[in-house]
Amino acid sequence: MATYQYLIDYFNESPLLIKLAWGVSSALSVAIVILTLYLKLIRATLRKRDAESAKFRKDYEATLIEYLYSGSENGTINDLQLTIIEKLKASVPIKSKRKIIISILYNLMNEVSGEMSDSIQTLYYKTGLYDYALARLKNKNWYIIAKGIGELTRFKIEEAHDLVEPFIMHPRHEVRKETQLYMVNMFRFKGLTFLDDLKAPLSEWAQVQLLETLQKFDDQQICDIKPWLKSKNETVVLFALKLAKIYNQFEVKDTLIELLSHPIKEVRVSVIEALTSLYGIEAKEMLKANFNELSLEEQISFFGLLEKLVVPSDEPFIEKHLFHKNFEIQLLALKILKSINLDKFMGLSKSPKSKGSKRIIKFVNNI
Amino acid sequence: MDTSTVKIILQILHYLFFGYAFAAITSYIILSIISGKETIEYLKKNSFVNYKDILSSTMSPSITIIAPAYNESLNVVENVRSLLSNHYVNYNVIIINDGSSDNSLEKLIEAYDLEKIDFIINEKIKTQPLRTGVFKSKNPAFEKLMVVDKKNGGKADALNMGLNISKSKYVACIDVDCLLLEDALQKMIKPFLEVTNAKVIAAGGVIRIANSCIIRGGKLIDVNLPKKLLVQSQILEYLRAFLLGRMAWSRLNGLLVISGAFGIFDKETAIAVGGYDTQTVGEDMEIVVRMRRYMEEKNEKYRVSYIPDPLCWTEAPDNYKIFVSQRNRWTRGTIETLKKHRKIGFNRNYGSFGMLSYPYWFIFERLAPIIEAVGIVYFVILIILKEVRWEYALSFLLLAYIFSVLFSIIALYSEELTYHQYKKKGTGYKLVLLTALEPFVLHPFILYAAIKGNYDYYFNKKKKWGVMQRKGLTSV
Numbered sequence: 070m071a072t073y074q075y076l077i078d079y080f081n082e083s084p085l086l087i088k089l090a091w092g093v094s095s096a097l098s099v100a101i102v103i104l105t106l107y108l109k110l111i112r113a114t115l116r117k118r119d120a121e122s123a124k125f126r127k128d129y130e131a132t133l134i135e136y137l138y139s140g141s142e143n144g145t146i147n148d149l150q151l152t153i154i155e156k157l158k159a160s161v162p163i164k165s166k167r168k169i170i171i172s173i174l175y176n177l178m179n180e181v182s183g184e185m186s187d188s189i190q191t192l193y194y195k196t197g198l199y200d201y202a203l204a205r206l207k208n209k210n211w212y213i214i215a216k217g218i219g220e221l222t223r224f225k226i227e228e229a230h231d232l233v234e235p236f237i238m239h240p241r242h243e244v245r246k247e248t249q250l251y252m253v254n255m256f257r258f259k260g261l262t263f264l265d266d267l268k269a270p271l272s273e274w275a276q277v278q279l280l281e282t283l284q285k286f287d288d289q290q291i292c293d294i295k296p297w298l299k300s301k302n303e304t305v306v307l308f309a310l311k312l313a314k315i316y317n318q319f320e321v322k323d324t325l326i327e328l329l330s331h332p333i334k335e336v337r338v339s340v341i342e343a344l345t346s347l348y349g350i351e352a353k354e355m356l357k358a359n360f361n362e363l364s365l366e367e368q369i370s371f372f373g374l375l376e377k378l379v380v381p382s383d384e385p386f387i388e389k390h391l392f393h394k395n396f397e398i399q400l401l402a403l404k405i406l407k408s409i410n411l412d413k414f415m416g417l418s419k420s421p422k423s424k425g426s427k428r429i430i431k432f433v434n435n436i
Numbered sequence: 437m438d439t440s441t442v443k444i445i446l447q448i449l450h451y452l453f454f455g456y457a458f459a460a461i462t463s464y465i466i467l468s469i470i471s472g473k474e475t476i477e478y479l480k481k482n483s484f485v486n487y488k489d490i491l492s493s494t495m496s497p498s499i500t501i502i503a504p505a506y507n508e509s510l511n512v513v514e515n516v517r518s519l520l521s522n523h524y525v526n527y528n529v530i531i532i533n534d535g536s537s538d539n540s541l542e543k544l545i546e547a548y549d550l551e552k553i554d555f556i557i558n559e560k561i562k563t564q565p566l567r568t569g570v571f572k573s574k575n576p577a578f579e580k581l582m583v584v585d586k587k588n589g590g591k592a593d594a595l596n597m598g599l600n601i602s603k604s605k606y607v608a609c610i611d612v613d614c615l616l617l618e619d620a621l622q623k624m625i626k627p628f629l630e631v632t633n634a635k636v637i638a639a640g641g642v643i644r645i646a647n648s649c650i651i652r653g654g655k656l657i658d659v660n661l662p663k664k665l666l667v668q669s670q671i672l673e674y675l676r677a678f679l680l681g682r683m684a685w686s687r688l689n690g691l692l693v694i695s696g697a698f699g700i701f702d703k704e705t706a707i708a709v710g711g712y713d714t715q716t717v718g719e720d721m722e723i724v725v726r727m728r729r730y731m732e733e734k735n736e737k738y739r740v741s742y743i744p745d746p747l748c749w750t751e752a753p754d755n756y757k758i759f760v761s762q763r764n765r766w767t768r769g770t771i772e773t774l775k776k777h778r779k780i781g782f783n784r785n786y787g788s789f790g791m792l793s794y795p796y797w798f799i800f801e802r803l804a805p806i807i808e809a810v811g812i813v814y815f816v817i818l819i820i821l822k823e824v825r826w827e828y829a830l831s832f833l834l835l836a837y838i839f840s841v842l843f844s845i846i847a848l849y850s851e852e853l854t855y856h857q858y859k860k861k862g863t864g865y866k867l868v869l870l871t872a873l874e875p876f877v878l879h880p881f882i883l884y885a886a887i888k889g890n891y892d893y894y895f896n897k898k899k900k901w902g903v904m905q906r907k908g909l910t911s912v
Contacts, residue, residue, distance in 0.1 A: 083827065090831035097838045104845050105868050111852050112864045119859070212480040219484045242632075243481060270632035277496050277629065281489035304632070311495065396558040432556040 502598030518654025535588025564589035592712035627741035640694030646749035686742035690793035696720030718769015767889025805886030
């Protein structure tokens with residue numbers, strides 16, 4: 070008691086700064102104790118949740134597989150399947166369980182096709198998961214909306230089109246991207262119509278995902294990409310150039326040649342690359358004539374085009390650049406010369422030149 | 437000097453130390469708040485991302501993993517296997533054998549069926565020449581692998597050789613002894629592809645400590661808390677630094693350092709600035725500062741990103757001698773970089789980089805150990821002169837200690853609520869206990885190493901990298 074009183078007196082008589090330091094220390098100590106206890110609680114909860122999730126996953130994986138394999142040929146739902154649906158329906162309102170069911174269904178969806186895939190979709194509707202996904206679209210948080218759209222995409226829910234489409238103009242690029250993926254997953258090339266008036270940039274991440282999605286379909290009948298090549302949005306043009314390359318769009322060659330004078334260098338370089346893969350021989354003379362006005366990246370790309378489309382009459386042009394100051398151009402020029410005039414190339418090794426050039430000639434000679 | 441003058445000087449010094457400590461604590465609080473916001477935003481953004489398309493797409497941008505190796509024969513074969521098992525289609529691995537005097541090359545040749553190939557290097561950055569040459573595997577299963585055997589030139593020189601050889605758009609520079617998780621590349625490449633309003637020039641990842649973890653076939657199987665207090669303390673330190681510090685600087689676009697253990701760079705920019713500086717021991721920090729400076733001077737919008745997922749695991753020093761040597765080198769690297777780029781500091785032309793990141797790094801990283809050491813000496817002098825007002829000294833020491841414990845607990849929170857890597861029962865108690873012990877078992881050695889680093893930088897110029905002896909990660 071005396072000690073306690075001494076401490077109280079000491080504190081009361083201390084200067085303000087010391088009082089403040091002790092006060093803050095005490096408050097922080099209390100915070101440490103509370104946080105430590107809460108940390109213990111969090112860890113215990115996480116461990117418990119992990120264990121429960123593992124148990125639930127194991128149980129429901131078996132149930133869902135049973136549901137899939139007990140289906141009748143005519144597609145009607147039998148009693149066993151109805152029981153399973155009821156069982157799942159009871160779990161769906163619980164967020165953690167719903168999450169697990171969705172993840173199992175999605176994994177199964179990736180492994181099956183045809184009737185079984187339809188069966189999973191039916192289950193998705195019947196258990197009420199579809200309604201939860203739609204409810205997400207009405208959420209005020211952008212990431213919940215994005216999750217909802219992503220889920221509808223994975224389960225190929227075309228019916229949600231009217232509800233999803235408005236998000237194509239959403240201010241968050243993540244939501245826009247999920248919507249774009251939804252459109253393409255549901256409607257293939259027709260789903261790309263959002264590109265017609267896309268003002269916001271289409272990230273490379275989104276472009277790769279869209280291209281991968283398109284390549285999954287058996288029907289590779291592509292729509293007209295010319296309007297996108299003429300888009301004012303440079304990222305749309307870059308995306309259309311990738312489409313032109315992948316889907317061998319020979320009919321857009323003229324538009325590509327027009328794009329060689331696009332104000333953005335990255336586009337011009339991609340155009341040359343696209344022309345290379347589309348055997349754009351028509352562009353060769355034009356690029357040769359303007360070679361000195363091209364940026365270094367364009368010049369390198371053009372030599373890439375020449376490597377593929379070279380003819381003997383290009384030799385004088387190639388000769389001019391045999392000792393270009395850029396390594397890549399010099400290497401490509403020497404390789405091309407070797408392919409069209411071996412004697413002339415062999416003659417180069419005898420004439421005097423810089424050490425660097427000798428090294429490249431020796432290398433090209435060996436390949 | 438009369439007594440009153442001495443008292444005034446002492447008073448000024450008191451206020452200076454107090455002001456510095458107050459500013460440091462305030463900055464930590466602000467950074468942890470920003471970090472919390474950034475972590476939440478990151479988790480939201482990644483809660484629905486489908487990485488599957490990216491990892492399987494041949495349209496994804498190419499990445500070259502560059503891993504310098506010097507006398508790594510003990511683990512090199514296993515480590516390369518881990519690098520080759522990444523879940524990303526468009527990548528290749530270049531191992532730069534930097535003049536190893538052991539049998540690393542022979543082991544690699546044997547394990548991966550390598551043969552020497554004709555190869556020409558576009559020497560955009562000057563490096564030490566090749567020794568025996570460039571090797572590729574005859575086995576198609578290892579077609580992604582290339583081994584380059586060159587004369588010794590140090591880690592920076594080896595990385596520069598990798599930059600010269602790589603044909604990819606992006607390069608991932610890593611320590612060969614690091615364990616890279618299978619989804620590391622797809623997660624790290626995301627910011628480069630996603631950001632459209634600025635050029636992402638580099639991205640760094642969290643480095644986790646792998647001592648005592650179980651690794652099988654180049655994969656992380658089980659995460660364990662190491663037994664040694666020194667290593668445990670480093671885990672706590674890394675959690676604080678990566679989850680609270682760098683996360684916040686990422687949001688402010690103010691990251692000055694990407695750990696040399698694992699970082700991805702835009703190759704074009706890395707080459708444009710001349711690659712890694714071979715004259716510094718802090719090449720990982722230096723190249724980031726130089727790349728940022730280059731972008732600022734070009735007046736181009738850019739970002740240095742940061743991914744908090746635990747993607748790269750490394751071995752931490754488990755004895756004080758090696759630990760001090762490592763931190764000594766980090767200190768010298770920081771001094772060298774900040775000195776070399778001193779033009780940036782408090783220079784409005786460099787925007788927040790010059791007015792916020794650099795000054796923060798200078799004041800709270802570069803000067804911190806010096807101020808702390810001076811403070812300790814000053815305190816001792818006051819004790820000798822019997823000028824210590826113990827009621828003040830004790831209350832503020834206690835406050836500083838409690839704050840440091842609380843800050844570490846917040847870092848643990850951040851870990852538990854995000855990645856929850858140390859799941860085993862009983863680990864939580866140990867980690868909390870560690871928050872109380874770490875200021876005594878780790879901090880004094882960090883301070884000592886930093887002071888020694890300062891001394892070596894100014895008076896022992898010959899000192900370079902020092903030796904980091906590896907025991908190898910626990911493979912089963």
